[in-house]
Amino acid sequence: MSGILAAVGPGADGIEADGFGRLLRDHSHRGRERLDVFAAPGVRLAVVRDRWEEDVGIAGPARVTRDGPVAAVSDAALYYRDHLTHALLRRGSDPGPDPAPGALLAAAYRIHGASMVEVVEGDYAFCLWDGEAGRLLAARDPFGARSLFYRALPGLLLVASTPHPLVAFGGTPVPPFDPEGVLRAISLQEGDGTRTAWEGVRELPAGHLLLARPLGGPPPWPDSRHPGAAPSGAGGPHPTLVPGPVPFEVRRFWAAGPDPRWRALPEAQAPETLARLLAQAAVTRAHPGGIALAMSGGQDSTAVLASLHGGSGPPPLVRILSFAYPEGDPGNEELYVRAAAERYGLPVQWIETMALPLFQDDPVRIRSRSSPAGHAFEGQNRALARAAREEGVRVIFNGHGGDNVFWVSDWVMADLLRRGRWLRLRRFFRERGYRGVGAFVQHCLRPALPPELLDLVERVRGRRVVSRPFERPMPPWTAASAETLRAMLEADRRWHDATFLRPYRSVTDRNRAWGLMFPAFPRVCAALFDLMRHEGVELRMPMYDDRLVRFSLARPFHEFNQPGKNKVLLREAMRGRLPDLLLDPRPGRHKTGTAEGYFRGRFDREAPERFRALTAQRDPWVGEVLGVLRAGEVAERLSRSQEEGRRWEVQLVSTLLAEEWLRRTGEWLERDPDGEG
Structure with a gap:
C-alpha cells in the first residue's frame, strides 16, 4: 500500500518538487520512509511508502515508473501477472523481469492506452502521465480497496490516495467541511460514492477512471472507443465533463456482468470449475513469505482456506486468525473454525474479542480516516492486523465479498411473478417457509413493482415510500432541512x-449488480485496507475477483438459492475440501456467526461515555455548527436505545465517530497544517 499524489495543469509549474513530496509524505498517512517525485512541465507525481512495503511481493521500490514519455505512480497489487506479462510480450511490450506493479501498468498502457483498465487485474489505484499525449489517466479498480480522491482548482487538478494532501495543499484556502458529506457519513447514505466531508474534494468511485488533458489539445478521449465500455446490458451514468482550465472526465469503466462462455457450462461441471477459479484467485494473491487468514466459521473465509490448498503447487504458509467469543454468544463459531483448521492440520491463533474497543483514542488514528464515520469494527480489525504482524507476515486475507458474489436473495420470486410463472412461484414461496399475504407483498409483489410506481404512490400519499435498496430512514437527530x-x-x-x-432487466440481476457496485461496499473495503495498513499489513480479498464475479453472474439462480440454503454452488465446490459440518445447513436463527453480542456489549459500555466526553468539552458540537445534527436528540436516542429495539445503534456510532473526526481534523489544521502534527 502506497501514498500517491498527482498535480497537472499550468499551476503545477509553480510547485517546488521537494515541497510536493513533503506534502504527500506528511499528510497521506501512507508511509514516510521512501519517497520519489517526478517533475515535468505541467505535471508533478509523487509516491511514498514504508520500507516493509518495498518487498517485491507487496509493492516493490518506491519509485515513479518512467517508461519513455510515460510516468506512473501506483498503489497496487496486481494478480494473474504471468497471464498479463505473456499477453504484453506477444504485443511487443516487455515490462522486464519480475516487474513491479508500476512497470506492468506502464507496459499495459503502451499497448492499450486508457483501455488498459480492461486487461489489468488486481487491487489498484494509480495515476499515469503520458507526456507525448499530454494527458493524465487515474483509475481505481472495480472493488475499490485502494482509494483515490481529486480536487479541481483554478489551473490545477490534484489527485491523491487520501483527501488529506488535497486539503493541506498550500497556496489556496483550506476547504471547509461539506455539510452534506458529513450528513451522508452519519446517516450511512452513500449516494453515488463521490461526496466527501470536504467541499470541493471528491472521491473517485470504484470501477471509475479520470482522464484529463491539462495542457490543451484534443478532447480527453483520444482513443477510438471509450475505455472500459460496459458489457451489453450493463452500464452507468453518462460521463461527467468538468469544464475549466483543466478539463477532465470521470467515467465508469467496469460494471457487473457475466462472462458469456460460462452460461453453456453443464451444471454438473460448475462446482469443480468454481473450485478451480477460487484456487486461482487465492493463490495469485498469496505472498511468497506466507499469509494470515482472518477466518470465521462461515462459508466464505473457510472456502478461502481450502482454495489456498487447491493450487497446482505447494500451498503457501497460512496462519489462521479467529475471534474468540464466549460460549453461547452468537459470534462463537469455534466448532466450525476448528473443523476447517484441522482439515488442513493448521493451528488457530485466537483473539480475545469482547474487550476490544469500538472507539479509538489516538487522535492521529482518528483524523487519518478518509471518511468521518470510519469503520464500526475498527478495534477488532486492528487486533487482527496486529496478530498477523506477531506471526511475522505482512499480507492478510479475509472472506469479504463472498456474500456479494455468491448470495442470491429470495427476490427471484419477483421475477417469477413478473414472468407469469405462477406455479413455480407458489412452490418457491412455500418451500422457503413463507406464508400469508404480508410475506407475499414484501418478498414478491413489492420488489416486482417499478420504482416509478412507488414514487407516484409516495407523491399521492405525501409520505416517504422506500423504493430502492439503499434507502433507509434518516436518523431522528438529523437537523438538515426537508x-x-x-x-x-x-x-x-x-x-x-x-x-x-x-x-439490468430482471430484479435478480439488479439486486446482484447492486451488491457489487453500490459505493458502500468499496468504502468499507477501503476503510479496512487503510486501518490494517496503519498496523503494518496489507489486506487482500480473494472473493473480490473479477473472474469469480463474471463466472457467478453467468450461472442460473437455482445454483445459488435453494430451499433452506444459499450459496449452494459455493458449498458444492467445497465438498471434499471442507468438512460436511461446515457445508450442511445449520440450525437456529443465525446460519453463521454474528458480532451482535460484541457490538451491543461495547456500545452499552462505550457510547454513553463517549457522548459525555464530547459534550463535556466547551466547544459546541461541530455537527451542530454545520447544521446536520442535534446533540440533544443524540443523547435522547442513546438513553432510549434498548427500549427502541436498538434500531439506531449503528447510526449512533457513526455519529459519534464523525463528531470525533471533525474535532480532531479541525485541531490538526488549526495547529499544524504544514506538518505531521
Missing part, C-alpha cells in the same frame, strides 16, 4: 436508476 433531504433523495434515486434500473 428541502436538503429531498434533494439528496432525488439525486440518489436518479443515480440508482441510471446505474441499475435501466441497464
